[in-house]
Amino acid sequence: MARGEGRNRLLDAALAVIREKGYAATSVDDLCQRAGLTKGAFFHHFRSKDDLAIAAAHRFGEMAAGLFDTAPFRDLATPRERILGYVRFRHDIIGGEAAEYTCLLGTMVQETYASHPGIRAACEAELLKHTESFEPDIAAALGAAGRTRPEWSAASLSRHIQGTLQGAFILAKATGSAEIARESVGHLLRYLETILTPETERELCDELR
Numbered sequence: 001m002a003r004g005e006g007r008n009r010l011l012d013a014a015l016a017v018i019r020e021k022g023y024a025a026t027s028v029d030d031l032c033q034r035a036g037l038t039k040g041a042f043f044h045h046f047r048s049k050d051d052l053a054i055a056a057a058h059r060f061g062e063m064a065a066g067l068f069d070t071a072p073f074r075d076l077a078t079p080r081e082r083i084l085g086y087v088r089f090r091h092d093i094i095g096g097e098a099a100e101y102t103c104l105l106g107t108m109v110q111e112t113y114a115s116h117p118g119i120r121a122a123c124e125a126e127l128l129k130h131t132e133s134f135e136p137d138i139a140a141a142l143g144a145a146g147r148t149r150p151e152w153s154a155a156s157l158s159r160h161i162q163g164t165l166q167g168a169f170i171l172a173k174a175t176g177s178a179e180i181a182r183e184s185v186g187h188l189l190r191y192l193e194t195i196l197t198p199e200t201e202r203e204l205c206d207e208l209r
Helices: 004-021 027-035 041-045 050-068 080-093 105-113 116-130 136-144 153-173 179-193 199-208
Strands: none
Touching: 004 027, 004 041, 004 050, 004 105, 027 050, 050 105, 050 116, 080 136, 080 179, 105 116, 105 136, 105 153, 116 153, 136 153, 153 179
């Protein structure tokens, strides 16, 4: 086995199994079975399941950054178009089984925020790193739309977008339906289309209706 392959297989197993079963229901045996490794190999790479979960949170953050940094919406011309394109992209990749499109970070932190501070902190770091990556475009889009008051901060709006996405995933899990998540993200998209459109342009559109 190549150097680091066992560790990578365990991380890949964690990303899959925890999203399928939840953190508490995932055992070290489950992870070893999915990775095709022994318990001895597991404890060679990680001190505990918590240690693996923290590493998996960072791996998931890196994977998400790679996906979104190379997605087509990044090539759109304006900050407004890129933000709307991001939300459309998130809408369009919702489908199939919940484990295929929901967020590992959201799944883990819902279970562990009060009992596993290391996992909570790792999830917080990766979630906020993701939201912060969109703040420059959000700030520019808000400025272009004339939303310059203090309550319209790019940071708070970026966190709101992420909060809506995570809430949509919870509803999808509760109902067993990906469509309810797509519906929620569709409402988010319409909200952003409205607030990121300059007021004069909105008034003109209203007059033409």
